[in-house]
Amino acid sequence: MINFFRLDNQSRLVDLPGYGYAKVPDSERQRWAELIETYLNTRPVLTGLVIVMDIRHPMSDYDWLMLDWCQAAQVPAHLLLNKADKLKRGATAKTLLSVKNTLRAQGIAASVQTFSASKREGLQALYNKLNQWLIEDATTPDST
Numbered sequence: 771m772i773n774f775f776r777l778d779n780q781s782r783l784v785d786l787p788g789y790g791y792a793k794v795p796d797s798e799r800q801r802w803a804e805l806i807e808t809y810l811n812t813r814p815v816l817t818g819l820v821i822v823m824d825i826r827h828p829m830s831d832y833d834w835l836m837l838d839w840c841q842a843a844q845v846p847a848h849l850l851l852n853k854a855d856k857l858k859r860g861a862t863a864k865t866l867l868s869v870k871n872t873l874r875a876q877g878i879a880a881s882v883q884t885f886s887a888s889k890r891e892g893l894q895a896l897y898n899k900l901n902q903w904l905i906e907d908a909t910t911p912d913s914t
Contacts, residue, residue: 781904784809800830810839816911818903820896825851825862828869839879847880849873855886864875871898 779892786809787802794802810816821836823829828851840847849869854862862884869882880901885892 777904783900785788810843816843816845818848818899820848820850820899821880822850822885825854825865826856828865829872835914837873837880840880841878846903847878848896849880849882850892850896851882851884852887854884854891855889 771787775783775785777783787808810819819836819840821833823833828849833849837847839845851862851866851869857865866882866884873880873882883892883895883899885896
C-alpha cells in the first residue's frame with residue numbers, strides 16, 4: 771500500500787512499503803517491488819527520496835537498489851539511519867561515518883543522518899532536509 775500525506779496544496783509526502791525485514795512471502799515482496807518501481811518511474815515531479823534503514827543493519831541490498839535508482843534518475847537521496855537509540859553513542863557515530871565513507875567511495879552524493887523515532891532524535895534535521903527539498907528547491911529558479 772502506498773500512503774499519501776498532503777503537506778499543502780502542492781506537496782505530498784509519500785510512504786512506500788519497505789520490506790527489508792518484513793516477514794512476508796516472496797510473492798508479496800515481488801508485488802511490493804513492482805509497486806515501488808512503477809511509482810518511482812512514473813513520478814517526474816519527485817523531489818527526493820528518504821531511505822529509512824535500521825542503523826544496526828545499514829546498506830542492505832534493497833538500500834543499494836534504491837540508491838542506484840536515485841543515481842540513475844538524478845533524484846536526491848537522504849538516508850535515515852533509524853533506531854539510533856538501540857546503539858551506544860560511539861557505535862552510532864562509527865556507523866554514521868562508515869555509511870558516509872561507503873557512499874563517498876561509491877561516488878554517491880546522498881545525505882545521511884541518524885534518527886530515533888522513539889526518542890524523536892534527529893527530527894529537526896529531517897524537517898530541515900524536507901524543507902530544503904519542498905520549499906527552498908521549489909523557489910530556486912531553474913537554470914535551464
